[in-house]
Amino acid sequence: MPCQLPVDCLNEIFEYLEKDKVSLYSCLLVNRLWCEVSVRILWRNIWIGKSITYGRHRLKVKPAILNTLIICLPNDSKNHLLEKRILNSTQISKTPLFDYVSFCKVLSIHAIGQVIIDVFRSQKYLTKEIIKMFVKKIYSVKKLSYYTNNSNTVNLSFLRYPGAKECLTNLSKLSCSTDVKSAFFYKLSQICYNIQSLNMEFKSVVSNGLKDLICSQNNLKYLSLSQTYGIADWTDIIPSLSKHSNTLIKLKIYGCEYYTRFRPLLSFVTRFTNLRELILSFRYKHNFSELDNNLKCVIFPYLQILKFPHSCPDDDILIKFLENNGKNLLEFYINSSDSLNLAIAKFCPNLKSLYTLFNFDKIETLKIILNDCQQLESIETKYITGLLSEKDLLETLAKYLSKNFYKLKLIICLDSHLVPKDLEEFFNNWKNRVSSKSFSFIIKGWNNSLESNHEGNMKVFEKYKKLGIVSKFDISY
Structure with missing residues (x-):
């Protein structure tokens, strides 16, 4: 008679598949017990x-x-x-x-x-x-989501329904539009006091009740503010947000690229000195003008992750910021110039993950980063006109990477010149290194330029995967 795993073991295994809906669905079909365990996770x-x-x-x-x-x-x-x-x-x-x-x-x-x-x-x-x-x-x-940005979305006063209070008392994550009727926010503020994650999408209107909801929370940790439509005035809710300066550890602010007149009040960001993660996503440099002077002197003693996915403050501002806060950074994401790359090497010795750009004539800058950031595990960069070629990048990485490094992500925005010979040389150098992890290589191309050498490159990846040198590779267009 075959041995059947107990329910608690199955449940622990299936928890790892929570985001893999295809595999979980397959588990439904094995037998009754597997179905009973997996269906609960699928329907969360x-x-x-x-x-x-x-x-x-x-x-x-x-x-x-x-x-x-x-x-x-x-x-x-x-x-x-x-x-x-x-x-x-x-x-x-x-x-x-x-x-x-x-x-x-x-x-x-x-x-x-x-x-x-x-x-x-x-x-x-x-x-x-x-x-x-x-x-x-x-x-x-x-988690509760309540948006009004679709004209057909039903707007219901569901908080009046029987069982609503019991259902929402332990709410820990709320995602909403700021123009939801104030009555909704007022009522929710009387039910929920322990929201830890708040994701707000700003519209042209910011409901008055939102301030009450924000103030009523006891342990707000994660805050995301998104301006995707219209021009909203954030001024009234900033005092309510600042109330959580001691508990907030993650802050993301996303500004709409279509409204160049939009200038969010960003100076309040410096009040959250316990931040572990800060993401400021704006298309235009002028969006940071209200924050620049504050960044020069603010100290975030616990900051580990800093990301500027698009534009960023001026180099001199960020260099001073890294001088004050770079020692604790573990992850840094920025479209940077060479002067800022040198500051990264100087002030961020404990980085584990880095996204940055390298000019075509700045191989020495890459070498300095690799030598000074010995904890580096992952690099993400681009190949485009004026930036370091794929061949030069791979040659430099193979010679100067520390034993901790194991992941490279390369975004190709131009005709690719990556050939199987370059990959062979890179992996030959890599296999002779002492590393605790096999290599992960991800390439994303924005055109079909990778296709000419695709078959040969894939053979190289397959070869070194069989040897255990490569754990993951992915080429997508």
């Missing part, structure tokens, strides 16, 4: 999809999810919807295999409204019954 968050409009939360949720939710509705809801001719007798006669809704830990109000609109012409009554079912059956929602 059913509102996963890709945005189909930039900056808008229009998710493509599978209609099968809606069909299952309808089956899970209590009989009184089904009969009510039958009377309204929204459901038919066949739909209300089905019964679920599991109480799927009770497994959910994420509630997305706008996603419910969207998926119903996609399938039904009349959605008002069905949306209400489904949300009532959620707040009644979910013992403890961990």
Whole structure:
């Protein structure tokens, strides 16, 4: 008789597959026990999809999810919807295999409204019954999403439904638009006091109730502010945000690239001196003008991750910032000049992950970084006109990398000159090094320039993967 793993072991194994929906779905089909364990993990968050409009939360949720939710509705809801001719007798006669809704830990109000609109012409009554079912059956929602950036999204006062208070008391993550009605934020501030992660998408309107919600929290740790539409005034909520200067450890601010007149008030950032991670994403350098002088003198004693995905403050500002704060940095992401690269080498000796650019004539700068940052594990960079070639990059890395290094990500924005010979030389040098990890190599091309040498390059990768020198490689266009 085959040995069956106990439930707790299966559950621990399947937890590692939480984001791998395909593998988890396969587990459903093995046997009854595997199905019972994996279905609970699959249904924690059913509102996963890709945005189909930039900056808008229009998710493509599978209609099968809606069909299952309808089956899970209590009989009184089904009969009510039958009377309204929204459901038919066949739909209300089905019964679920599991109480799927009770497994959910994420509630997305706008996603419910969207998926119903996609399938039904009349959605008002069905949306209400489904949300009532959620707040009644979910013992403890961990994440709530409530956006209003789709004109068809249903705006419901669902906090009045029976069970809503019990459902949301332990809410730890909230994602929302700032123009949701103030009544929603006022009511939520009376229910939830332990939101740790707050993700706000700013619209032209910032509801007054948002200040009350922010102030009522006891342990806010993660804050994300996104300006994706219109021009909003953040001034009124800054005092409320500053109340959490002692607890906040991660801050991300994203500015809209389409509104060049948008100047967010960024000086408040320097009040959060306990930050571990800071991400400031703006397309234009002038967006940092209000912050520049503060960056020169602020001290973040615990800062480990600093990212400027697009534009960044002037070099002299950042060099002074790195002089004050670079020693503790473990991850740095920036589109930098050579002078800033030299500052990275000088002031950031403990870096483990680095994204930066290297000019074509600055091999010596790369060597200095590799020599001075001995803890470096990962580098991400680009190849484009005026930047270091792939061949020069690989040759330098092979000669000067520390034993800790194991990952390279190369973004190719121009015709690639990467050939199998260059890869062979790199991996031959690599295999003779003392390293605790096998190599991970990721190449992303923005055109088809990689195709001419694709077959030969792939053979090299396969060869060294079999030898155990390469653990992961990926070439995508």
